[in-house]
Amino acid sequence: xxAVTIEKPDGKPGTAEKTVPAAPVEKTRRISRAMVVGAxxxxxxxxxxxxxxxxxxxxxAADLTGLHKWLNDLNDSIGxxxxxxxxxxxxxxxxxxxxxxxxxxIQHLIxxxxxxRPVPQIGWLGVVGLAGYVSWAVGNWRVALxxxxxxxxxxxxxxxxxxxxxxALTVSAVFVALLFAIPLGVxxxxxxxxxxxxxxxxxxxxxxPTFVYLAPLTLIFLIGGASATIATVIYAAPPTxxxxxxxxxNVSKTTVEAADSLGATRRQSLLKxxxxxxxxxxxxxxxxxxxxxxxxxxxxxxxxxxxxxxxVIQALQSLDVGTAFNAGLAIVVMAIVLDRVTTxxxxxxxxxxxxxxxxxxxxxxxxxxxxxxxxxxxxxxxTYLWAADFPGDGTVGTHIASAADTATNWxxxxxxxxxxxxxxxLTNGLLNPFxxxxxxxxxxxVGAxxxxLGVVLGGWKAGVTAAVxxxxxxxxxLWSDAxxxxxxxxxxxxxxxxxxxxFGVWMGRSAIVDRIIRPSLDAAQVMPPFVYLxxxxxxxxxxxxxxxxxxxxxxxxxxxxxIADGIRAVPETTVEAAxxxxxNTWQIITKVQLPMSRSALTxxxxxxxxxxxxxxxxxxxxxxxxxxxxxxxxxxxxxxxGKGLAAGLAIVLLGVMFDRITQAAARRASA
Amino acid sequence: MAxxxxxxxxxxxVLGLTLTACGGAKVGDTSSGSDNAGGSGKxxxxxxxxxxxVGYEADAAVVAYVAQHKLxxxxxKKNLKEEIAWQGFGTGEVDTVLENxxxxxxxxxxISGQKTAQEAGQTGNKGIIGWxxxxxxxxxxxxxxxxxxxxxxxxxxxTSESGGKGQLLDGDPSYVTNDxxxxxxxxxxxxxxxxxxxxxxxQSFRDAEKNKKWVIGYFYxxxxxxxxxxxxxxxxxxxxxxxxxxAEKIACDYPVYDLDKIVSTKFAKSGSxxxxxxxxxxxxxxxxxxxxxxxxxxxxxxxAAAKKWVDANKDKVDAWLK
Numbered sequence: 001x002x003a004v005t006i007e008k009p010d011g012k013p014g015t016a017e018k019t020v021p022a023a024p025v026e027k028t029r030r031i032s033r034a035m036v037v038g039a040x041x042x043x044x045x046x047x048x049x050x051x052x053x054x055x056x057x058x059x060x061a062a063d064l065t066g067l068h069k070w071l072n073d074l075n076d077s078i079g080x081x082x083x084x085x086x087x088x089x090x091x092x093x094x095x096x097x098x099x100x101x102x103x104x105x106i107q108h109l110i111x112x113x114x115x116x117r118p119v120p121q122i123g124w125l126g127v128v129g130l131a132g133y134v135s136w137a138v139g140n141w142r143v144a145l146x147x148x149x150x151x152x153x154x155x156x157x158x159x160x161x162x163x164x165x166x167x168a169l170t171v172s173a174v175f176v177a178l179l180f181a182i183p184l185g186v187x188x189x190x191x192x193x194x195x196x197x198x199x200x201x202x203x204x205x206x207x208x209p210t211f212v213y214l215a216p217l218t219l220i221f222l223i224g225g226a227s228a229t230i231a232t233v234i235y236a237a238p239p240t241x242x243x244x245x246x247x248x249x250n251v252s253k254t255t256v257e258a259a260d261s262l263g264a265t266r267r268q269s270l271l272k273x274x275x276x277x278x279x280x281x282x283x284x285x286x287x288x289x290x291x292x293x294x295x296x297x298x299x300x301x302x303x304x305x306x307x308x309x310x311x312v313i314q315a316l317q318s319l320d321v322g323t324a325f326n327a328g329l330a331i332v333v334m335a336i337v338l339d340r341v342t343t344x345x346x347x348x349x350x351x352x353x354x355x356x357x358x359x360x361x362x363x364x365x366x367x368x369x370x371x372x373x374x375x376x377x378x379x380x381x382x383t384y385l386w387a388a389d390f391p392g393d394g395t396v397g398t399h400i401a402s403a404a405d406t407a408t409n410w411x412x413x414x415x416x417x418x419x420x421x422x423x424x425x426l427t428n429g430l431l432n433p434f435x436x437x438x439x440x441x442x443x444x445x446v447g448a449x450x451x452x453l454g455v456v457l458g459g460w461k462a463g464v465t466a467a468v469x470x471x472x473x474x475x476x477x478l479w480s481d482a483x484x485x486x487x488x489x490x491x492x493x494x495x496x497x498x499x500x501x502x503f504g505v506w507m508g509r510s511a512i513v514d515r516i517i518r519p520s521l522d523a524a525q526v527m528p529p530f531v532y533l534x535x536x537x538x539x540x541x542x543x544x545x546x547x548x549x550x551x552x553x554x555x556x557x558x559x560x561x562x563i564a565d566g567i568r569a570v571p572e573t574t575v576e577a578a579x580x581x582x583x584n585t586w587q588i589i590t591k592v593q594l595p596m597s598r599s600a601l602t603x604x605x606x607x608x609x610x611x612x613x614x615x616x617x618x619x620x621x622x623x624x625x626x627x628x629x630x631x632x633x634x635x636x637x638x639x640x641x642g643k644g645l646a647a648g649l650a651i652v653l654l655g656v657m658f659d660r661i662t663q664a665a666a667r668r669a670s671a
Numbered sequence: 672m673a674x675x676x677x678x679x680x681x682x683x684x685v686l687g688l689t690l691t692a693c694g695g696a697k698v699g700d701t702s703s704g705s706d707n708a709g710g711s712g713k714x715x716x717x718x719x720x721x722x723x724x725v726g727y728e729a730d731a732a733v734v735a736y737v738a739q740h741k742l743x744x745x746x747x748k749k750n751l752k753e754e755i756a757w758q759g760f761g762t763g764e765v766d767t768v769l770e771n772x773x774x775x776x777x778x779x780x781x782i783s784g785q786k787t788a789q790e791a792g793q794t795g796n797k798g799i800i801g802w803x804x805x806x807x808x809x810x811x812x813x814x815x816x817x818x819x820x821x822x823x824x825x826x827x828x829x830t831s832e833s834g835g836k837g838q839l840l841d842g843d844p845s846y847v848t849n850d851x852x853x854x855x856x857x858x859x860x861x862x863x864x865x866x867x868x869x870x871x872x873x874q875s876f877r878d879a880e881k882n883k884k885w886v887i888g889y890f891y892x893x894x895x896x897x898x899x900x901x902x903x904x905x906x907x908x909x910x911x912x913x914x915x916x917x918a919e920k921i922a923c924d925y926p927v928y929d930l931d932k933i934v935s936t937k938f939a940k941s942g943s944x945x946x947x948x949x950x951x952x953x954x955x956x957x958x959x960x961x962x963x964x965x966x967x968x969x970x971x972x973x974x975a976a977a978k979k980w981v982d983a984n985k986d987k988v989d990a991w992l993k
Contacts, residue, residue, distance in 0.1 A: 060851065076780065218755050223764045302723075304749040313750070316870055317725050318895060318967030319877075385696040416882065427831040530870065537874040542840060542866035543832050621868040623832065629865045633844035638754065638776040640844075 036456050044449050048441045055442035058480035064643055065477035071642030075216065088220070096226040103172045103225030111164035111306075120164070123381030123388030124155055126374075127164065131337075133374040137367060139344030143337075150337040158394015159308065159330050166307035167334065169225070169300065170293045173232035177289050181237040182282065185244025186270070189278075195245060200656070202238040207610065207655035209617040210235060210299050211635040212648035218303050228305035236292035243285030247278030283346035287339060291526065294335045298528040312528045321408050321534050322401030328531040329400060335526040336519060412538040419539040426491075427545050435487035443479050447471075450657070458664030469657035476646040476653070484626035486654060488544050488619065489612050492551040496608040497601075499552065500559025504604070505589055507560060508567025508597075521557035529554065529618045537622060547619025547628070555611035559604040566600020567593050602666035606659060613655045627651055714744035717945040718766040720756035721748050724869065725895045728973060729962035730769040730794065734952055736977035737988055742944045753777070753845060757933070761787040766938035767949050770930050772798055773847050782933075789939055791932040791946075795953040796893055798928030800846065802839070802905040803890040805880040809903035818857060818907050825860040827885040837861040840888030842872035849921045850889055853907065856922035861887075876900060893956040895963035951991040958984070 059065070081088075108114035109121050122130070128151045136144035154163035188195040210231060221227040251274050259269045301309030311327035381387040438446055447470040455463030473482050507514040529550055540546040570593050578592045594601070620628020627647045634644010717738050721731045731748060738744040749756070749765060757777045759765030781788040804815060814820045821837070828837030839861045841850055850863045866872050872888055873896050879886035880900045890902055907924035914923040938946055958980070965976035981988050 215754050215758065219758055219762070222762050223749060223751065223755065223759055301750060302752055303755060304751055310750055313723060314728075317723060317728065319870060319873055320967075320970065323970075383697055412878070416878075424831055432831075534870060534874060537871050538878050541830065541878070542864070542871040542875050543830070545831065620865075622871050623864065623866050625865045625867070629844065629867050632867055635752065636754065636843070636845040638780060 033456055037453065040449060040452050040456070044437075044441070044445065047445055048437055051442050051445065052440050055444065056440055056480055057443045057474065057477075058439070059477060064639070065646075067475070067477055068640075068642035068646055071645050072639065075641050075645075078216065078219065092220050096221045099172070099176065099221075099226040099229050100224060102176070103169065103229055106168040106172050107165065107225070109168075111161055111168050119385075119388040121382060122378055123384075124151075124160055124390045125387035126378035126381035128152055129374045129377030129381075133370050135337075135341045135344075136370065139341050139348060143341045143344040146340055147337050150333045153333055153396075154330055155390035156392065156394065157326055157330055157397035157400065158392075159311070159327060159397060160390040162306070162308045162311055162327065163330050163334065165305075166294075166297055166309065166331065169228060169232070169305055169307060170290065170297075170334075170338075172225075173229045173236060173293045173296075174286070174290055176229060177233045177237040177293070178240060178286065180233075181240035181285075181289065182244055185241040185282075185285070186248055186275070188241060188245035189248025189274075190270075198241065202241060203656050203659065204652055205234050206238050207613060207652045209614075209631050209648050209651060210296065211617055211631050212645050214299070214303060215635065215641070223304050225305070227303055228300040231300060231303070232293050232296045235296055236289045239288035239292060240282075240285040243288065244278070244282050247281035247285070248274055250281070251277045280346045283342055287342040287346070290338045290342065291335060294331060294338075294526050297331055298530070309528070312531065316530050316534065319534055320401075321531065322403075322405035324528075324531045324534075325404035326397045326401045328527045331528065332523045332526050336522050339522060408535040408538075411535055416539055420541075423540050423543065423545040426548075427543070431487060431491050431544060431548075434491065435484055438483040438487050439480055443474060446483065447474070454657070454661045458661040459668070462661045462664040465660040466657050469653045473650055473653050476650045478627065478630065478643075478647055478650050481626040481630060481647065482650045482654060485616055485624070485628065485651070488548055488624060488626075489551070489609070489616070489654070492548045492555065492612045492615075493605065493609045495548065495552045496555040496559050496612060497605060499556045500563050500604050500608060501594070501601075503556075503560045504563025505567055505593065507564035508593070509589075514564060517560075521560060524553050524557050529615070530621075533618070533622055542623035544619075544624050546622045547615070547624030550618055550622065551612040551615040554615050555608045558611050559608040562600055562604040562607060563597065566597030566604075569600070570596045599666055602662060606662040606666060609658050609662065610655055613651060613658075616651055714738065714742045714944050716747060717744040717943065718747045718749060718759075718764060720751050720759065720765045720768050722751065722753050722756060722768070722770070725963045725967045726796075726893050726959055727770045728966060729959050729976070730952075732966070732973035732977040733954075733962060733980060734767075734769060734948065736974060736981055737991065738945050738948055741988070741992060742948065744943075744945050757781050757788065760933075760935040761785055763935070763937060766935050766945070767791075768933040769949070769952070770794055770796065771933050772845075772930060773928055778933075787936055788933050789936055791934045791939070791950050793929045793931045793953070796930040796956050796959055798891060798893075798930045799904070800889070800891045800925040800928070801907065802850075802887055803876070803902035804887050804905060805876055805884075806901055806903055807880055807883050808885065816903060816905050818859075818905055821887075821905070822858075822860050824885070828861070828887055830864070832864045833862045837887070838864050840872060840875055840886060841865050842889050843867070843869045846889075846891065847925070848889060849915065849918065849925070852919055852921045856920060857908070876902060893959050893963070895960065895967040898960060898964050899968065948991055951993070953991070954987065958987075 104112075107120075110127055111120055113119055114121060128148055131151045132144045132148040135147040151163075154160050157163075184198065188198050213234070214231060217231055218227045221230055255277065256269060256273060259273045264272065297305075297307060297309040298312050299309070301307065301313050308327045308331050312324045312331075315321075315323035315327065377387075447467075450470055451463050451466045454466030473479055476482070503517065507517055532553065533546070533550055536546050536549055540549060574592060574596065575588060578588050583591065616624070616628040617631050618628070620626070620630070620632045627650055630640075630647035631644045631651070634640045634642070634647065717735075719731055719735055719738075721728060735746040735748060739746050749759070751759065751765070753768070753771075753774065754777070756765050756768050757774075757780075760781055778790075782790065802818075809816055812824065815824055825837035828839075829835065830838045832838060837860060839850060839854060839859075841848055841863050844865070844867070853859075854861050854863060866875065866888070872890065875886055875888065876890070876896070877900060878884060887905065896902075908922060910924040910926050915921050915926065932949055932952065934946065934949060962976050962980050965971045965979060966973060969976075971979070
């Protein structure tokens, strides 16, 4: 049966009709692909009806497999050998020392009292001045104003020191991340082999839940700044590596060849051609790394990292949503400031090269004057108390907190009837049947379906990857939990794509809408999930649906942004031609803009899915059960550690499998 | 040349302006540090782990306050999950865990195994674990407080998550739970659903009381939330010593946990006055609930809450310092 279904896609239609113009070929091929997928699903349903409940590999919450126990023992033996093992004495301890010193240095500079001084070396006035000056120097005056306003806002919120702690940690983590990520990214850009080797590691770093390695990390690098920084680096470095490699690869071949023919050495062509030409994209990678680092703020707080994350966690222990929101808002503001400044910096690379320099003559003296002014501000904030300690007692923060409280209470009181109805419809109509199909089918049947879908949608290579991942998933001993998580993940991804298309098209078609919506998208991406999950828990209860909503909130913004970009990239002339041919708006969207941004749609699916998967653990904290709960439980109970680690691996495997399938499908779509 | 001159002049002007116009108190001028009121400071650093729940925060607030103000210790509070806090005993970064709930696995690993930690007596708090329902439900159906009647009401507890059975909501995986075995062995028509966090659990109960919803779930005291919504405990078959020996066959209530204090071996031997304080620290559930209420509901800072309680309970604090 399998063989027959596999034959179809790559076989007849494509080869037989080579003489026909391109578009029809594409059409028949897609129809046949859809038919194959349909056939696979029908076969699956029939077999499910026959074999339901057999060989489902389910495992109770407290049960362990041999692998889980072995992982436990491994963890214990590492802990027992910590003080005698030379690897620790001469390697990890040294790394810890260096990073710890870096973090402490920056903390003493801007956030923590050092030595005899009751305040940090640079007070608020100096930091605000410095932030404004640097933003202006690397970006433009508009982002400089934004930076000054944003940083002042932290003080008004009554969160100056916490914000600076978070900033100090973020700055050190991003610094360490870039130190490794940019050279590695360049290497991966130059060498295909290294790229192939490094990619699985990057997948691992991005999808392995932090909870899994937080405890071992503190065992290796001890509690404190070093561990928090390293945990952040692990999660935040991959985007820069990937994007740098991508940028180096995309420098046009002819330019490099031209340099070569002029007799440039390898080193010269790297330093004088490749790096300068990919600078703009690399800065975008840095931007993504900063965002990822800020997403780790609350998790780092679990291992005693000071800062805004600690405020969020402490407030939530007593379900104080208002206070948590205030701190979360500071994280959002910091993210938006850093994002806009780095984006402006990357845009500057373009504009400064193109613009005929009217300002250039003025720029240098202005920069000099700005530097002097900044130094004065720093001196003042070092010397005088009024410039060191932020004045006022953060009344703005109190108002924000009480407003947030009022809003959540209102929503909880007035919306819960509606939200419960939505939940029940979606859970009973979509999630439950789908989950039953996945968890109650024999494992080999689901596995085979996944492999065949991989082949049909992504080609042979994707199929092989899917087969390997299925095999390893069975090996983790958590097949049934993985299927439960998979069901929620796919439902969430469908919702992400629906929202992504609706809002993405809207944003892509109107610049004003884009400008209005975008800050809330940024907020949704960096606001610590629990801040909005507390009201969601009241609206939807502790259910899988709440977990799905959390995943959608986090995943949809990415999809929206990518789709909006895709829509905008459709040539103006094409749209105008369609309009003059008498198409109405609906037809333009469905017949022109969406089909022409097909590769953006596939990329959005890919990223949406990966983002949804990264919320699995948060889902486990609000009622999703399955893999997310396994990870959380592993973090909390010693004897479940191995199982939590295995669950983390299962999440990585699901991520890799779907990443490879959707990427291969995307390549086909754009080919 | 002219350019440089202009820039320099601008800078100097600003510098002059700010220096003459503002001035004000200088850093280090004022005797801003009235840090350690009493004590000679012989105590040194005291590393206190703070596990993430409000009851613990209350313990830590009071002990830290007393250590700092009466003994002159430099208290480093470290916000850590339990596992990581215990790990810190071995690496020398944590001196004390103030409120330990059972955790036999950790005791085995760090106390009898690595010998990096040791027990330092009970806190005086009694940890009670069990199944709770919101007060409105206990009032409307008083017989629900006996486990034998739970099956009668199972259908009312049905949710989208419980697959046709009644839902028994479990919370934070940090705490011991035998609920799956209990449901099976007591032949209850319920399914354990894992809420996954204390936050989710509290929010579910809060919502249930407000909107008269049917919820039964795992909960525990002392807990600050009980002073907001006084949940009622469902009685399970009585606990007898040894009835929980075999995990799969448990069919009895949870034992009452005597919450205890754990210290690192190094700290115990150091002769620090803070160790003596930790060892003597003892108070009642009501005491903890009072401080927890200050923190969670009155939104006082840890320090202010501790001060308020310490000022009102001088005799108790003095007993710890003897």
